[in-house]
Amino acid sequence: MPVEEFVAGWISGAVGLVLGHPFDTIKVRLQTQNTYQGIVDCILKTYRHESVLGFFKGMSFPIASVALVNSVLFGVYSNTLLALTATSHQERRAQPPSYTNIFIAGCTGGLLQAYCLAPFDLIKVRLQNQTEPRMQIGSSEPRYRGPVHCAASILREEGPQGLFRGSWALVLRDTPTLGMYFVTYEGLCRQYTPEGQNPSSATVLVAGGFAGIASWITATPFDVIKSRMQMDGLKGRKYRGMLDCMASSFQQEGIGVFFKGMTLNSARAFPVNAATFLSYEYLLSLWR
Numbered sequence: 001m002p003v004e005e006f007v008a009g010w011i012s013g014a015v016g017l018v019l020g021h022p023f024d025t026i027k028v029r030l031q032t033q034n035t036y037q038g039i040v041d042c043i044l045k046t047y048r049h050e051s052v053l054g055f056f057k058g059m060s061f062p063i064a065s066v067a068l069v070n071s072v073l074f075g076v077y078s079n080t081l082l083a084l085t086a087t088s089h090q091e092r093r094a095q096p097p098s099y100t101n102i103f104i105a106g107c108t109g110g111l112l113q114a115y116c117l118a119p120f121d122l123i124k125v126r127l128q129n130q131t132e133p134r135m136q137i138g139s140s141e142p143r144y145r146g147p148v149h150c151a152a153s154i155l156r157e158e159g160p161q162g163l164f165r166g167s168w169a170l171v172l173r174d175t176p177t178l179g180m181y182f183v184t185y186e187g188l189c190r191q192y193t194p195e196g197q198n199p200s201s202a203t204v205l206v207a208g209g210f211a212g213i214a215s216w217i218t219a220t221p222f223d224v225i226k227s228r229m230q231m232d233g234l235k236g237r238k239y240r241g242m243l244d245c246m247a248s249s250f251q252q253e254g255i256g257v258f259f260k261g262m263t264l265n266s267a268r269a270f271p272v273n274a275a276t277f278l279s280y281e282y283l284l285s286l287w288r
C-alpha cells in the first residue's frame with residue numbers, strides 16, 4: 001500500500017487548516033449561537049471580547065488530529081482508486097480513471113475520515129463556542145480549560161458516545177460531498193491540462209479551490225445539523241436525534257437555517273483547498 005499519499009495528505013491538511021481556522025470559528029458560532037447579527041457582527045464581537053486569539057480557539061487539537069484525518073482521506077481515496085483501476089497516482093495522468101471510480105473512491109475516503117474526525121471535530125466545536133476571553137483576571141472561567149480537559153469532561157458527563165455526538169450528520173455531510181470534491185478537482189484539472197501532462201500549479205490551485213467551494217456549498221445543510229448536535233448535551237439534551245434537530249431547526253428558523261455559514265464555508269474553502277491540493281501534488285511530485 002503506497003504510504004506517500006497518507007503523508008502528503010497529512011502535511012497538506014495542516015497547511016489548509018491553519019489558513020482556514022478563523023473562518024471556521026466564525027462559521028461555527030453563527031451556526032450554533034443566535035446572538036450575532038451576521039458575519040461582520042460576529043467578527044467584531046469576537047475581536048473586541050477575545051482579541052485575535054478568539055479566532056484561533058480550538059485549533060491545537062485539529063492540528064494534532066489533521067495527521068490522522070487528512071491522511072485517511074487522501075490515503076484511502078488514492079488506495080481505493082488503486083484497487084478499482086490498478087493505477088498508481090503517477091500513472092493516472094496517462095490512464096485517467098473514470099469519474100464514477102473517482103466518485104466511489106472519494107465517498108470511501110469521506111466515510112472513513114468522518115469516523116476519525118468525529119471526536120476531534122466535536123471538541124473543536126465545543127472550544128470554538130466558548131466566548132470567554134482568555135487569560136483575563138476577573139473574567140469568568142470557561143467551561144473547558146483545553147482540548148484534553150474538554151475530552152475528559154465529555155467522557156465523564158456524557159459517556160464515550162458523547163464524543164461521537166453528531167457523527168451521523170458528519171457522515172452524511174462528508175460521504176457524498178467528498179466524492180464530489182475529488183470529481184470536481186479531477187474534472188477541472190483535466191479540462192485545463194493538455195492530455196498526458198501534469199496540471200500546472202495555477203491549475204491545481206484553481207481546481208482545488210473550486211473543488212472546496214463546490215463540496216462545502218453542498219455540505220452546509222448537514223454541517224449546520226452536525227454542529228447543533230455536537231453542542232447538544234452541553235446543557236442537557238434539546239434534540240431527540242438528528243431528524244428531530246432538523247425538524248425543530250426548520251420549524252423555528254425556516255429553510256434559511258440549513259444555509260447558515262454557507263458564505264463563510266465557501267470563502268474559507270477556496271484558500272484552504274487550493275493550498276491543500278497544491279502541497280499534496282507538490283509533495284507527491286517530490287517523492288516520485
Ligand SMILES: CN(C)C(=N)NCCC[C@H](N)C(=O)O
Pocket residue numbers: 013016017020173174177178181212215216219269272273276
Ligand atoms: C465538504 N467537505 C467536508 C470537504 N471538502 N472536506 C475535505 C476537507 C478539506 C479541507 N481540510 C477543508 O477543511 O476544507
